[in-house]
Amino acid sequence: MRLAALKFGEEQMPRFYLLGDLELGPGGFCVVPRDEWEAVGFIASIRAHPCPMSDQCNHYPRVIRAATDEEIARWRQRRVREREAMIICKQKVAEHGLPMKVSTVEIDESHNKVVFHFTADKRVDFRALVRDLAATLRARIELWQIGVRDEAKIIDGFGVCGERLCCAGYFREFKPISIRMAKNQDIALAPSKLSGSCGRLMCCLAYEEPTYVEMAHGMPPVGALVRTAGLEGIVVDRHILRQTIQVMDREEKTHTVQRDEVREVIEIRDRKGRKVKRLQDLEQEAEAGEAEAAKVPPDDESAGQ
Numbered sequence: 001m002r003l004a005a006l007k008f009g010e011e012q013m014p015r016f017y018l019l020g021d022l023e024l025g026p027g028g029f030c031v032v033p034r035d036e037w038e039a040v041g042f043i044a045s046i047r048a049h050p051c052p053m054s055d056q057c058n059h060y061p062r063v064i065r066a067a068t069d070e071e072i073a074r075w076r077q078r079r080v081r082e083r084e085a086m087i088i089c090k091q092k093v094a095e096h097g098l099p100m101k102v103s104t105v106e107i108d109e110s111h112n113k114v115v116f117h118f119t120a121d122k123r124v125d126f127r128a129l130v131r132d133l134a135a136t137l138r139a140r141i142e143l144w145q146i147g148v149r150d151e152a153k154i155i156d157g158f159g160v161c162g163e164r165l166c167c168a169g170y171f172r173e174f175k176p177i178s179i180r181m182a183k184n185q186d187i188a189l190a191p192s193k194l195s196g197s198c199g200r201l202m203c204c205l206a207y208e209e210p211t212y213v214e215m216a217h218g219m220p221p222v223g224a225l226v227r228t229a230g231l232e233g234i235v236v237d238r239h240i241l242r243q244t245i246q247v248m249d250r251e252e253k254t255h256t257v258q259r260d261e262v263r264e265v266i267e268i269r270d271r272k273g274r275k276v277k278r279l280q281d282l283e284q285e286a287e288a289g290e291a292e293a294a295k296v297p298p299d300d301e302s303a304g305q
Contacts, residue, residue: 001049004063006032006041009082009106014044018062029067029075037110040067040075074109082107085114085137092132100124103151113140119151149174152198159196159204166203177201185212186240216240219259225267228257232266 004024005014017032024030028043067075086105093100100120107114114137118124126143133141146154149167156168167174182194182205196202220226224235226247236254237246243259 003047003049003060004030004043005045005047006030007044008034008039008041009079009104015041016060017041018049018060019046020062022063022066024063024066029072031064031067031071033061033064038064040071042075078107078109085116088136089116089133092129092136096126096129096132098124098126098129100126100145103146104154107139111140113142115142115144117144117146117151117154119148120145148198149200152196157197159202161204165197171203175203175206177203177205181205181209184209184216186238212240215243219243220245220262220265221268223268224265226257226262227264227266228261229263231255231257 002019003016004019005016007014017030022030024043024046026043026045029040030043031038032041033039082105085107086102089102089105093102098120099122100118102116102118104117105114114133124145130141130143152165153167153171157165159165163169177200179189179194179201182189182201185205185208187193187205194201194205219238219240220235222235222238226233226235226245228247231247231249233247233249233255235245236248238244245257245259245262247255247257249255
């Protein structure tokens with residue numbers, strides 16, 4: 001089974017569809033189901049289906065048929081109109097002095113409608129802009145304000161891992177991501193390491209966080225004074241997946257110790273430098289902080305206007 005990577009616009013990454021038995025190649029055009037209507041897409045590339053049970057795969061929609069010459073001509077004309085509409089919209093935004101960034105444009109010829117997506121730091125009064133664009137483009141105008149995460153989902157791209165952005169690939173909705181997820185996985189709190197293409201915390205921080213929390217339960221944290229069969233020292237580092245800790249003794253020598261070898265946690269200091277006599281006290285404090293954070297509702301990333 002083959003997959004065709006189709007492009008519907010210049011500013012969007014390809015979407016994958018099952019090609020089936022159709023004799024189509026890269027550079028061709030085909031008709032596929034999209035939202036509530038059929039759309040023409042440009043075949044950017046063709047690749048083999050990654051799943052060994054591709055015959056039973058229902059994840060990708062199927063290509064309906066090859067596009068006709070008339071549909072291809074209309075597709076090319078629509079791309080030209082969208083480029084012109086984007087240039088006009090950016091010029092009008094500058095003329096009106098609106099603090100907004102236009103991200104994408106899409107023309108719906110069947111309804112004589114032009115849809116723009118934009119990002120802004122706050123709500124924007126664009127009523128005068130809509131009237132100006134409608135008079136210039138002679139079409140119905142829709143302006144939708146989206147968040148930076150929604151912008152990355154629409155425009156698409158690749159993450160630091162080399163794979164396609166999760167939000168554009170298979171996310172149906174965004175879930176709140178907190179810095180605590182990185183702390184629970186002992187990840188260095190560097191913005192360049194934690195931020196995605198949208199500038200926010202990467203969504204993949206939530207993938208393995210429950211496993212890390214479960215495996216780290218009962219492990220002495222960094223800064224704890226521990227005692228083993230023949231060693232007493234301070235925990236300077238730990239590897240949750242390997243279930244090991246790095247212990248520095250009084251001679252400043254580092255030893256790798258298995259979690260099961262720790263016989264006693266003598267003393268623990270939290271992030272504020274306070275002494276905690278028992279490991280359970282520190283865990284209860286962390287749980288109380290998470291419960292308090294859960295009371296604050298997450299910000300809504302997108303707001304349609």
